[in-house]
Amino acid sequence: MKNVGMKAETYRTAVASAILYAPPHCIELLRQGNTEKGDALKTARIAGILAAKRTDELIPLCHPLPIYRADVDYELHEQHVEIIATVETIGPTGVEMEALTAASLAGLTLYDMLKPHCEPEDLCLDQCKLQQKKGGKSHFSRVLAQPMPASVIVLSDTVAAGKKPDTAGQNILEILAEANFQQVQYQVIPDSPEQLLALIEQQKNQYPLILTVGGTGLGPKDLTVETLAPLxxxxxxxxxxxxxxxxxxxxxxxxxxxxxxxxxxxxxxMTLPGSRQGAQESLLAVLPALVHVFDVQKNIPHAGGYQ
Structure with a gap:
């Protein structure tokens, strides 16, 4: 399975549809709720909802998700019925497969309940497809529309002294590159408030985004917050x-x-923790918000908002 553990949870929706072709008298049976096996539309709706909730059990590599809404609706025409499945969640991955599974199984249930009333060749389940999806990276972009410079300042006595490699800062550089930040300035300095202040003074109008890495904890030399908060x-x-x-x-x-x-x-x-995992998690959690800010405001403080 794909690892979605480092993806932020967002509100996600998906709408899928399928078409079941059937003779006119079968469509009329659907309208009346009067097939040999009972009300086909109601039964198929329940089947579709159950299918959405159990998609991870049916499709091997799908992640289990909390399903906050699953519904199946219909549009009846002269010789076919359109099945529309809607699924919603708040999670780290989307519900496209849940919606497609719901539409498919609702269609198969209608097929099963209509087959006593016509010849097999008269029924055809067709055109199961995704109509709409919202949420996640398709709705909340993690990549800048236009490249933008940034600065990464790593604060660590041991890294500055060459006693250990900088894994946290390097990881942040990789994330920024994937998000289309280019010409990223990278510097390692000791845990020195004076050097940090000097760099911020030098860079504060040169780089739209400045990320510090380290000095946010409770150690005696963790003074990044005390240094920058008053500014x-x-x-x-x-x-x-x-x-x-x-x-x-x-x-x-x-x-x-x-x-x-x-x-x-x-x-x-923005001040990030000094550990690799902490810095990575902190930046990934807010990357869509940062991308939104810079895509919208272009260095001018923006009131925010979303649609």
């Missing part, structure tokens, strides 16, 4: 709230991160 002219507390919430579902230690985020003049500054 924030417009805080964005929701960014770090989302990061901590995302991280806490993966490790209880995320609650100890004191990171802050906001604008220092025209640069959006």
């Amino acid at each position: 924030l002219e417009r805080e964005i507390p929701g960014l770090m709230e989302a990061s901590r919430s995302f991280g806490q579902k993966r490790t209880p230690y995320a609650a100890l991160s004191r990171g802050v985020a906001g604008y220092i003049e025209n640069s959006l500054v």
